[in-house]
Amino acid sequence: MRIFISSARKGLEEERGALDGLIRALGHTPVRFEDFSAQTTPSREACLRALETADACLFLLGPNYGHVFPETGQSATHDEWVAAQAAGMPRLVYRKLDVTFEPNQHEFVRVVEAYATGVFRDSFRTAADLLPKVTEKILELASAPSPLAFAKLDQPPALHWTLDDGPGGLQTAGVATLLELHVMPLGSAGYSVRELEAFGHSLPGRVRATGIVGNDVPLSPSRSQNHMAVAVPASRPHSWDTPRPGQLVEIRLYKTGQLSARAMLPRDSMGSILDPNALPKQIAELLKFIGALNIITQDRIVVAAGVSEPATTSIGTFDPHRSRRTASFPLFGNPSALRTEPDESVTLAALQAGAEEVAGHLAQALIAHHPSAA
Structure with missing residues (x-):
């Protein structure tokens, strides 16, 4: 299973690095912009193409909204949320606690919560707090029967x-x-x-x-x-x-x-x-x-x-x-x-x-x- 990790990097460096190792240890493939882009600001097109190859998308909501692309007026994470939602992709959302959100990030979190039908959401404070929660949901996704009946x-x-x-x-x-x-x-x-x-x-x-x-x-x-x-x-x-x-x-x-x-x-x-x-x-x-x-x-x-x-x-x-x-x-x-x-x-x-x-x-x-x- 390919799992796309979507978030702004700033403020979530430790969590993103920990998730990469965790997903590999569970026998799956993490997909991150760090692995296909050397740019400080990743290419929007490259991120969306990578998202299309994934089986599930994991969103981390930290304090920072990220670089705003002039094509959409949104960050990469915001664009990826829209794309994953439109594709009907399973989405796991984890919100970091005890941090102050930028105004744009605060509005984006409101969008995610407003359109959260059928989406799993949880919260975390540290990487150590996050990993067991992600492990449980990935194992659940991997063993789930066909959702169609x-x-x-x-x-x-x-x-x-x-x-x-x-x-x-x-x-x-x-x-x-x-x-x-x-x-x-x-x-x-x-x-x-x-x-x-x-x-x-x-x-x-x-x-x-x-x-x-x-x-x-x-x-x-x-x-x-x-x-x-x-x-x-x-x-x-x-x-x-x-x-x-x-x-x-x-x-x-x-x-x-x-x-x-x-x-x-x-x-x-x-x-x-x-x-x-x-x-x-x-x-x-x-x-x-x-x-x-x-x-x-x-x-x-x-x-x-x-x-x-x-x-x-x-x-x-x-x-x-x-x-x-x-x-x-x-x-x-x-x-x-x-x-x-x-x-x-x-x-x-x-x-x-x-x-x-x-x-x-x-x-x-x-x-x-x-x-x-x-």
Whole structure:
């Protein structure tokens, strides 16, 4: 297991050094910026790339906030928190006691505590105090069974399928084919008008906090009687035949408690692509994004996916560097939208550590139901 250690170095030198030896002694691999950067201020990009290779992230909250990167206006630890949260990565948080936090660090601690759903937190005073606590949690992580658990549904919930609504005025640059993903918490009473309004006000900020869109990307909130939504403008291609990767275009929260995301599929000059390799990755990213919004907290959820306009969508391999020259489309009729009809519920881990497994099932079902599938 690879464990990423995230913290400002100043004020936590002893703890960081002790954790390196401890993690190795337990048979795992520590990942620290000291090991891949000789800079006093580590490269933001290098830290985030290293974080992506980890299985868990360990955060130490000491007195200092750290160097602020002009790209985000945040420290490396703050950026790593956002990235780990968006990835649904297991996070262990330890706060140092009896120290005075810098103002920026104090605000960051408040962010961590506000978004701490499903996160283990503890405190420490010294390295000797910290190590036994970390040992216990690492052993627990290493021996934990799969966080996913499925259960058969007596009856499927009434989902709202946005692909029945059409593009709905989204800024998709003329692309009608959309992937949609729905998450419905079981046992939810839904939201009152007041509660939905409050979520609507916080939704743009929640979307930005996941790191899925930059601070310079304009978001477009909207509302209806039964949902609040935020649209994300689609990037414009350099030319008509420029390949375009999949991209989030909308998030919706319904009064019923359902949370839905719509996204463009990967696309080239031949049209939208159901790529057996890219599709499960895109769905997993959307599942983790929905989890990182910190809206759904119920223990069990139902997940479903769909694709609009299969007649203009083909099964193939997406190449970000060049368009395909041929593609196979359905030969007859105008097939209806693809959708997975859920018959099982799953634990909340589907929005975190279990996202890849659930995404694999959904992607396989969508591709198998495509009219041109063999």
